[in-house]
Each structure stands twice: as structure tokens, then as C-alpha cells.
Amino acid sequence: MAFVSATTKSGRLSSVVRHCLLAAAAFAMLYPLLWMVGGSFKPESLIFSDPGALPTSFDLSNYVEGWNALRVSFTTFYKNSFVIAALAVIGNLSACSLTAYAFARLEFRLKWMWFALMLGTLMLPYHVTLVPQYILFLKLEWVNTFLPLVVPKFLAVDSFFIFLMVQFFRGIPREIDEAAIMDGCGPWRIYWRIMLPLSTPVMATAAIFSFIWTYDDFLGPLIYLNDMRQWTVPLALRAFIDSSGGESLYGEMFAMSALSLVPVFAVFLAFQRLIIRGVALGALKR
């Protein structure tokens, strides 16, 4: 807490310094966005031959043309992306929190073994399970539907979120649920009435990551979706560039890439409030 109790002495100075530091750091973070947005206003022939961040003119045609540059419009891609990402959020939050509650609070046989297996699934590089998984989904006849991208989330296959929630659930004092047990609450009520409400920060965190990672995911949609009308935004963004040397639409790619950040940014802004609001609940709980 280097900055914490600065309110006493030299508070103003420290606040100014802090703002300057934060602003400088923020610029370093923003540079890529500026560059990308800059590129999105340039005509194709200038993007790489004249690589400054600032465009000399503001031409919106890359946005207008980019939206309909592929045979399916970006309206559809966004719709698909939102449907998949929203379902992923719901699936991850519900399934992973149930599992995490079991690992964090309940006692049952072979718990340590399941926990180790759960963590173990994080460690295998996905490239080698990709093909067997594809064959599995092909047999289930789920290929070319959203199911391979959505159903696993409802079955808590993402150990990251389980482990994350376990760590936070275990940060909640046990006296609280012990008191609830005295009042006759079963595990379900403890989970629903105590754990979830007291875990807003971590649930919001999990929601942010679920949304963003699913929205950004590219490999899953690439492997499982064939029909362009089912494509997601990142898949569509890749279609602008032909790295084998055909004609590519770089300006449109930059424009649509910049645009594709808007929803994730909005989701981030919305949910980070919940992380912050967690403090009030955190104060309540003791």
C-alpha cells in the first residue's frame, strides 16, 4: 500500500504524482489502440508504407465497407458472438461455482483426487486434444453448430474458473456457514444464500473473463463452425487478410478490429463496477 495513508502529509503532491504516473502508464497502454484506429482511417496503400499512428485524413469508408465486406454482414457475426459469449458466461458462472463450492466447502470421498484431475486438465496443451475432441463432437453430430462452443461451459470444463472460485470461497470465513448450519440451512441454501452473494467480486471477475475469452476465442469457432452465417467476429476478422499473398483488406480489418473492441470494453466497464461494489458486502460480512 505504497500510496495508502498519503492523506495526512503532502497529500496533494502525492495525488498529483500518482495521477501523472497513472496517466503516463495509461498512454503506453493506449498506444496500440491509437495505432489501430489510426490505421483504420487510412487507405490501403498508406497503411504500411506510411506507418505513423496519426492518419492525415479521416476516411470512414473502411468502416462502412468493412461491415459488409464479407458475404455475411458483421451484424450476423456480432449476433453469433454475443449469443455464444452470453451463454458461456451463464454456463461458467453456474457450473463452475457449483463445482468450486463442492471443492471449497463440502467433504466427500476422493475429493483430493478430483481436485488434482481438475487442475491437471489445465496442464495439457490443447493442440493435442483438439483432434480427438473434434472427432468426438463429429460423432455427436455437433459440428457446425454452437453446441461444442457452449455445452462444455455448462459442464464446467474450464478449470481456471473453478480454481479461481475455490480460492475466493475459501477466503470467506467458515463461521458464516457454520452459523447457517445451526439455523438449519443445507448446502444448497448456503451456496445460494451465502456463498454467491458474498462472492460478487470473483463472480464479476469470472463473468468478465468468460465473456472476453469466449468472445476472443478463435480456435474453437475455426474448428467447429463451417458455415459463414455461424461465424463469430474473430473468425470474420481473419478472413480479411490473405497472408499467402492474395489481395487483402487491411484497412477494413483495422476498422473492424477496432470496432470489435467496443463490446468487450463495455462489458468490462459494466462488470468492474461489481468487483468494486464487493467492498460493501465485504464490510458487511463481519
Added chain:
Amino acid sequence: MSNRITRRGFNGLLASGASAAILASTGRLALADERLRLIWWGNPERDKRTLAVVDLYQKANAGITVDPENYAWGDYWQKLATQAAGKNLPDVIQMDYRYIFEYARRGQLADLTPFVGKELDLADFDPNQLDSGKVDGKVYGVSMGANSMSWVYNKTVLDRIGGELPDQTKWTYDDFVAIGNDLKGKLPEGMYFVAERASQENMLQTWVRQRGKELYTDDGQLAFDVQDLEDFWAFYFMLQKTGLTPPADIMAMDTGKMEENGLIVGNTLFNFHHSNQFVAAQNLAKDEFAIVMIPNQAGGRAGQYLKPSMFLSMAANSPDPSAAAKLLNFFITDEEANDILLIERGVTGDASIRERVSEVLTDTEKKIIAYLNVVSTHVSPLPPPPPKGAGEIDRAIRPAWEAIAFGQKSVKDAAKEFYEFAKTTLARA
């Protein structure tokens, strides 16, 4: 079928075709009794043209629905390999020269020989181009267009500084270096004479072919000597030392993508491209580009050849091979279809189609045709097909050369090591 269409008419056709293709496939379940899958890599321009052809085909063949799948080059091969592993390859597949051997020899592609003369009408097709799609004597792919290696240069800059080039079919590397040394001082700030191409398999191939050798023998052994490789790298190392090519770290910025190419970012006057990439390169630059042949070595034996830019192949597991062959044939031989496709994938091997489309091309596209006409007078026969493991060897050239370029190894040592690596890789494959 025979009315010529103008470019404007063609664009209208594209637009209507693309939307109709969507409509057609939306309401497909009601009508279709036969479905074919078609997969290709490319860009939005190619997608539009291909879809317009798909739509044309569906109109002409009621009851057949074509499901299109398309991806960027970098994603295509992972998708295809996964589909192949699941025995779920699309019926008609766009194939690359390198991968066609991998897929054909591993039994994923259908032998097209039985369809030639029936569903596949290749009477008008250049026999040399047809041969390029043969693996072990059988046709596994029909070339979508001829292509050749080339030096592309920045004509605007060359004209401004007063450089002149000799007859491109006869010029030698000695001429090339002399021109470079002459122009070195006159080039704009930050621009070098030529891009180093010592890490590229096809340049090595041209180099050894100019010496009357090949990369691989028919039975898949190395067909050049370690000395050839050493000379090849020594030549480029000399260029780097004399400052005709950019320093190693700048050269390493180019991993083969169009947007990293020295011509586009403006750090080289000459650079390598395949002729079918010329339009894309020109689109990304303000200056005017031109295209010439790779210089000869002393002795003047032709090293270049007409290489298929890509193929259409059929999956071995296609449920209705006859229907798939008909679709494939439509892309290769149909006049209306080729009025739409033009030379976007390369210059076709079908003589009458080539004549037909050459009249509606842009100036940049015409430069490609003119170039290929020159090249075709100065080529040597197709090389033997690359053996298994050739792809791995291809990718290993780059780090091996970079070890020289960054001063970590001598040319001699690196050449020897690489040669040994190539031999063991072929044995392991």
C-alpha cells in the same frame, strides 16, 4: 453462354450472385436433394468471385446445393488437417503445391484420372500444367493457374534514379550485382538494393536448377551437393556484407507476409514474389511496381518453371465423386464462371479460357500475363515432386541461414549442418 461481359456487368453479377448464394443456401433444405461441400482459402475478393460461381452452378444444376467453407491461409491447413483426421473433408478442396503431395500420398485425395474425358473436360488444358497436378502418375489436382517466381521492383524509384535493366531472360547475377553496386549510393534513405532471399526454398531450388540439378531426386533423396548450398548462401552473405541487402535484423522482419515485404514497407528496391501476388503487392503501395525474371547464373540454364498457383482436388471420401468432379470441372472450364474468376487465382491452363479472359483484365493483371508469356519461353521442366519431409526441410532453411546472417555460424559450417539435417529428415519421414 458465349456473350462477353464487361467489367461493370461483371460487378453487378458479383453482387447479385453473392446475395443469391446466401438466399439459395438459406432456403436450401426445402429444395436440395444433393449437397456438395467446397472449401478454399483466400480473401474477401476471392470469396465473392467463388460464391458468384457457386451460385451460377446452383442455378444451372437444380437440386444441387454447394455449401461453401473458406478460411485465411494460416488457418486453412489446421482446419483441413482436423477435418481429414475426422474423415470429414469437403468434397472439393483447394490445394497447394506443397500439401497436395502430403494429402495425396496419405490417401486423402481422390484420383481424378477416371474422370478425365468424362466429367472433367481437359481437352483444351495445357498438358504441362496438367502434369503439375500428378502425384505418382495419377491426377490428384487440376491446376487453377500457372505462376512463376519473379523479382518485383519499384519502378517509380528505379526510373527516378536512372537505373536500367538488361534483357530479363539473359541477365546474370553478375549483372545484377553490378547494377546494385552502381545504384547503391543513389537509393533513397533506408532503401537497400535487394531483399535477401537465402532463407527461401524456391530460391535455393532455382539456384540449383540453374546448375542443372534439383532439390530432390525422383525417389526422394537430395539431388544437389553441399557445395551448391554453400555457394548459394555465400552469395547472399556477400550481398549482405557489401550492403546490397538490409542487415539481418531488418531482413528478419519479413516472415513472408505481404505486409512485411520490403517493397511494401519501402526498404528494398527489388524483392521476391510469385507472379500471382503481384496485384496484391501493387495494391499496398503508392509507387508503381514492375516484374522481371530471376537472374541467371553463368551458363544461362533456365532455373524457373511454371508452377501451379493452386489446385482443385477432390476428397477421397466424397460420397458422390461424379457430382464433385462436375463442380470441379465447372470452375476449370466454364466460360461464364471464368468471366467471374478471371485470373484472381492465377492464369488458367485452359487455352480458350485464357484467351477469353485476357481481354477484360486491368493493366496490373496484364503485366502478369505479359510476364508469364516471357517466362514460358525460358523455363526448364517441372521438378520431381517433393518427398515427405520436404516441408520440414523448407522451414529449417530459415533458422539455418539466420545463424549465418547474425554471425553465429560460418557459411561452411551452416551449410554442412543443414545438409546433414536434410538427409536425416528425409530418412526419418
Added chain:
Amino acid sequence: MATTAYEATLAGRRLAASPGLGKRIAASWRRNRAGYLFLAPWLVGFFGLTLGPTIASLYLSFTDYDLLTPARWAGFENYDYALFRDQRLGHALSVTFHFVLWSVPLKLTVALALAMALDRSVRGVTIYRATFYLPSLLGASVAVAMLWRQIFGAEGLINQLLLLVFGFSGPSWVTHPDYALWTLVVLAIWQFGSPMIIFLAGLRQIPQELYEAAAMDGARPLRQFFRITLPLLAPVIFFNLVLQTIEAFKAFTQAFIVSGGTGGPVDSTMFYTLYLYLEAFANFRMGYASALAWLLLIIIGIFTGIAFLSSRYWVYYEDEGR
């Protein structure tokens, strides 16, 4: 593993509260039933979706499999080649270790420092938080590769700054074998958004009264940090450490994108998983790649195991009592 540690405490509790045998069995049945009911979705997913492909990859690691033709049994050949003959693999491993050892501690430090700086009610803090998360949003899009060249290229931002301040400029950092890996370490640190958010959520779980009480006792910020923040944040630090280490070992996309899929220059960014990917999908050696994957799993498993063992000594959970 610490799971066994807290399993032990749980077992202790169980023993402490032991009435009659019949009741105990009944209670144990209820507990097991509740536990497995909550675990049910995960179990279905594990057995239905995860286990099959995982076992398949384990099987394939003992075969010669090129994706296009059926796999052929090869015994320990793949493991033998990987462990004793593959020189490039040794190199890839050393690149990966280098990356893990530098990027993980630095990334976590930056993430924690910024999470604490942003855990205040400074004006505009929402904007800062969002801005700092931005690089992580970009993830691994094509634009990142181009951007990295804009910053670390020959005429990039870094060299222009060097020229301005010191009067000389460096090489193209991103494509020089001596520095390329470092630019990837910087890239990893720059994308510190995820651990930062998790730290932030963790900080929000620490009751403010503790700080108020400590401040009243006259504890300076540094002391508060070591006495309150660090201990109470330990489970979250532990989580980030384990996860970031696993992620760093599996790092693929950044190297793939920035090096254009080559792992160059001169293999200086040839990460383990990049090598694995090239073996699987470029060289058609899925069997060998599967063996590589399982070897990596063992390596990561050892590191994770060490982390869990050490956590006994520095990670305390609220539910363990103190």
C-alpha cells in the same frame, strides 16, 4: 499438494465430531451425496468431454500418427526420441524456462502494484482500470504482431526514444536473436490485465476495518502491506502464481503471432508449445506432438506440485482458522 493439507484438516474436523457409528455413516453418506451432487456437472463434463480426448492423446503419444492416415503403435519411440535425440526440443525447453522465469514474477509484480494503485477512490480510476486492461483485450489478434514491430522494430518507438535521449538507436529488437525473446517477455508483462483484475477482486475481499485499525495503531503503509495485504491476499497470489506459471509454460499465441509462426530468428522464440504445434500440424507428427504434450504436462505438474507443497507455509485460508 496443499489439497492433501486441507484434506487433512477436514479429516481432523471429521474425527473431532464423531458421535455413534451409525450416525457417522449416515452423515458421511449425506456429505458424500451433497458433494457429488454439486460436483455432478463437472463430473459429466469430465467423463463425457474431457477424459476421452485426453486418453486419446495419451494413446496417440505411443503411436506414429500423421493425422491423415490411421495411427500405428510405436511403443516408447516418441518418448525416446524426445528425451535423448531431439536437440531442437532441448533448445525449445530452455527458451520456455527462460520465458517462464522472467515473465511470471515480473508480470505478477506489475499486476499487484497496479491493482493496489487502482484500489482507491482516485478520480477517474474507472478509466485507468479500463485502460490498463486494454492490452489484455487485444489478446493475440493480428494487429498485435504488427504493433509489436511498430514498437520494437528498427525504426520503432523504442529506437526513436533511444535516439532522442541518448543519441543512438539500437537494432530491430523484435527480430534480433539476442533480444527477440525479451520483447516477448515484455509483451507478456504488458498484458497483465487478468491477474490485475483478480488481485483487485482479492483486495476488495479484505475488510477495510483491518487497515483502519492498523492505521490507528500507527502502522506505516509498508507494514500494513506486509501484515495485512500480503497474508490476506495469499490465496489469490497463490492462484495467480500457479495459473500464470501454467499459462507461461503453455505460452503459444504470442510467439506464434510475433514470429510469424517461425519461432525465429534462429529459433530464439521457439517456445515448447510452438515447437509442438509445428510438429503436429506442419510436420504431420501428431503422435510425437502428443508425447511432447505429455512431457510438458509432467514438467508443469512438477512445478505446480512444488507450488502446492510450499503453499502450506505461506498461504492461509479463512476457512482454516488462524
